[in-house]
Amino acid sequence: GESVGLHLPTLSVQEGDNSIINCAYSNSASDYFIWYKQESGKGPQFIIDIRSNMDKRQGQRVTVLLNKTVKHLSLQIAATQPGDSAVYFCAETPLYNQGGKLIFGQGTELSVKP
Amino acid sequence: GAVVSQHPSRVICKSGTSVKIECRSLDFQATTMFWYRQFPKQSLMLMATSNEGSKATYEQGVEKDKFLINHASLTLSTLTVTSAHPEDSSFYICSARVSRGPRNTQYFGPGTRLTVL
Numbered sequence: 001g002e003s004v005g006l007h008l009p010t011l012s013v014q015e016g017d018n019s020i021i022n023c024a025y026s027n028s029a030s031d032y033f034i035w036y037k038q039e040s041g042k043g044p045q046f047i048i049d050i051r052s053n054m055d056k057r058q059g060q061r062v063t064v065l066l067n068k069t070v071k072h073l074s075l076q077i078a079a080t081q082p083g084d085s086a087v088y089f090c091a092e093t094p095l096y097n098q099g100g101k102l103i104f105g106q107g108t109e110l111s112v113k114p
Numbered sequence: 115g116a117v118v119s120q121h122p123s124r125v126i127c128k129s130g131t132s133v134k135i136e137c138r139s140l141d142f143q144a145t146t147m148f149w150y151r152q153f154p155k156q157s158l159m160l161m162a163t164s165n166e167g168s169k170a171t172y173e174q175g176v177e178k179d180k181f182l183i184n185h186a187s188l189t190l191s192t193l194t195v196t197s198a199h200p201e202d203s204s205f206y207i208c209s210a211r212v213s214r215g216p217r218n219t220q221y222f223g224p225g226t227r228l229t230v231l
Binding site: 008034036041042043044045046049086089100101102104106107109 | 118120126146148155156157158160162163205207209210219220222223224225
């Protein structure tokens with residue numbers, strides 16, 4: 001179902017450290033997953049995606065890990081910078097679903113301390 | 115990457131008036147656009163799916179007569195909040211699904227902050 005409104009969990013890290021943001025997804029039929037970054041007052045920004053036939057995908061300073069057995073997704077940010085401070089959402093969807101709905105997780109607020 | 119714009123970025127209106135928000139895909143065609151609503155410190159809640167040339171599909175609990183959606187072209191969808199009330203104050207965000215290829219990737223607009231007095 002759709003994400004329910006809850007207070008956001010927060011993660012506070014020191015600048016330069018690595019960050020790991022976790023997400024549990026709900027639908028076993030989902031086979032495409034996306035991480036979005038949302039800065040205050042702005043729309044979500046695409047970060048990285050992964051299909052269910054993969055368990056790891058790397059981008060620039062970011063890595064997404066997918067564990068289908070336990071329906072868990074994580075986003076790793078290397079050498080976290082102050083500009084990484086934002087709310088991060090995972091989203092799931094069937095890959096070839098022409099309806100195209102995304103189901104969003106509740107989000108995690110990342111705060112980077114200088 | 116694909117760019118989606120929204121206009122206006124913020125709007126303040128009096129209770130009882132109607133407000134129109136535009137969502138445009140700037141460098142790609144989008145047969146499907148989505149409208150979300152977001153309250154502070156909460157996740158995005160899908161309101162409706164907007165399909166070019168056909169009626170929008172609304173999520174359960176969303177009043178279609180209050181939130182009018184028109185998707186007149188492959189690059190433009192509009193959301194009109196009719197007879198707005200203070201409880202409609204929120205952050206409204208649209209997204210556009212890239213039509214080409216199989217990937218179900220959505221690109222989001224910058225959002226519209228609606229304040230109803």
